[in-house]
Amino acid sequence: xxxxxxxxxxxxxxxxxxxxxxxxxxxxxxxxxxxxxxxxxxxxxxxxxxxxxxxxxxxxxxxxxxxxxxxxxxxxxxxxxxxxxxxxxxxxxxxxxxxxxxxxxxxxxxxxxxxxxxxxxxxxxxxxxxxxxxxxxxxxxxxxxxxxxxxxxxxxxxxxxxxxxxxxxxxxxxxxxxxxxxxxxxxxxxxxxxxxxxxxxxxxxxxxxxxxxxxxxxxxxxxxxxxxxxxxxxxxxxxxxxxxxxxxxxxxxxxxxxxxxxxxxxxxxxxxxxxxxxxxxxxxxxxxxxxxxxxxxxxxxxxxxxxxxxxxxxxxxxxxxxxxxxxxxxxxxxxxxxxxxxxxxxxxxxxxxxxxxxxxxxxxxxxxxxxxxxxxxxxxxxxxxxxxxxxxx
Numbered sequence: 372x373x374x375x376x377x378x379x380x381x382x383x384x385x386x387x388x389x390x391x392x393x394x395x396x397x398x399x400x401x402x403x404x405x406x407x408x409x410x411x412x413x414x415x416x417x418x419x420x421x422x423x424x425x426x427x428x429x430x431x432x433x434x435x436x437x438x439x440x441x442x443x444x445x446x447x448x449x450x451x452x453x454x455x456x457x458x459x460x461x462x463x464x465x466x467x468x469x470x471x472x473x474x475x476x477x478x479x480x481x482x483x484x485x486x487x488x489x490x491x492x493x494x495x496x497x498x499x500x501x502x503x504x505x506x507x508x509x510x511x512x513x514x515x516x517x518x519x520x521x522x523x524x525x526x527x528x529x530x531x532x533x534x535x536x537x538x539x540x541x542x543x544x545x546x547x548x549x550x551x552x553x554x555x556x557x558x559x560x561x562x563x564x565x566x567x568x569x570x571x572x573x574x575x576x577x578x579x580x581x582x583x584x585x586x587x588x589x590x591x592x593x594x595x596x597x598x599x600x601x602x603x604x605x606x607x608x609x610x611x612x613x614x615x616x617x618x619x620x621x622x623x624x625x626x627x628x629x630x631x632x633x634x635x636x637x638x639x640x641x642x643x644x645x646x647x648x649x650x651x652x653x654x655x656x657x658x659x660x661x662x663x664x665x666x667x668x669x670x671x672x673x674x675x676x677x678x679x680x681x682x683x684x685x686x687x688x689x690x691x692x693x694x695x696x697x698x699x700x701x702x703x704x705x706x707x708x709x710x711x712x713x714x715x716x717x718x719x720x721x722x723x724x725x726x727x728x729x730x731x732x733x734x735x736x737x738x739x740x741x742x743x744x745x746x747x748x749x750x751x752x753x754x755x756x757x758x759x760x761x762x763x764x
């Protein structure tokens with residue numbers, strides 16, 4: 372896999388659009404971020420791109436600072452295959468990742484039609500490009516010639532490539548960036564509700580410089596507030612708990628969006644996120660048990676068992692190997708960890724509270740069983756696969 376990337380100026384005017392803002396950060400920072408997300412461990416950047424805004428963006432991201440090498444710092448470029456990226460264009464990280472996985476001598480198909488191709492250079496081509504890369508000289512003509520002369524094979528990224536020359540292009544890049552900000556595991560409810568709200572909150576957080584971890588903590592506080600309302604058991608309190616839970620889920624989406632937009636993910640943040648998520652959902656099912664007991668006299672034991680199931684599922688999901696990748700197994704496991712199920716549980720509890728309170732203990736029994744389903748399914752699938760991951764007949 373290719374580990375080094377280098378940014379270049381396609382023409383002498385590229386410094387200006389490279390400094391335009393996309394989602395609160397300069398275009399050049401977005402290009403650096405995309406390269407790192409794609410898998411580059413080292414990103415060489417022309418000194419001409421130094422600016423107050425770029426320095427400020429880099430200061431917020433330890434990962435970007437660690438990967439960046441200024442081309443005037445004497446370190447230069449290592450003599451190895453390199454991803455060559457225009458400073459004033461944005462290609463999504465998944466498209467770049469495809470290039471990095473290929474042998475050098477490839478060009479991103481979506482970038483071929485313009486004057487700023489994205490390509491991977493072997494050491495011989497890097498030798499040709501090195502002087503211009505080091506000095507920040509325009510490379511558009513040289514690259515166009517080399518792509519044709521060397522017959523670089525196109526690789527389809529499957530994503531949009533945006534060449535940025537002015538504010539309108541930066542706006543288009545920002546729209547595409549926001550549209551790609553979701554997660555592969557988003558449910559339908561996440562797409563139609565949570566993401567639509569969270570993106571507005573994320574815009575504010577990025578503009579104010581709020582890092583993701585405080586947002587995660589705020590999500591946890593709202594989630595525990597939801598549990599406190601639910602535990603009261605009254606109809607109005609249950610509705611309040613549902614609204615607080617909605618706000619907690621929105622912030623839980625926001626912290627990830629902020630982290631991805633600013634390249635501020637961390638191991639601590641990852642553990643904080645899963646811990647807060649587990650605590651909130653364990654508190655919610657325990658609160659349902661308390662509410663059922665207040666209304667019908669029975670349900671607390673089931674709530675305690677359900678909370679234990681949530682904790683066990685959180686531990687298994689984090690500490691055990693990743694979930695199986697096959698479509699059928701993902702289809703089994705994903706719904707068991709979806710927040711949509713918690714919404715359904717809260718709404719059903721509210722409906723029974725209004726119309727059939729005597730059925731609440733039975734609902735809690737179902738909840739107690741259901742919360743153990745995920746980790747039990749993971750154990751069963753792991754045993755089926757065996758110690759080396761081979762699937763057993």
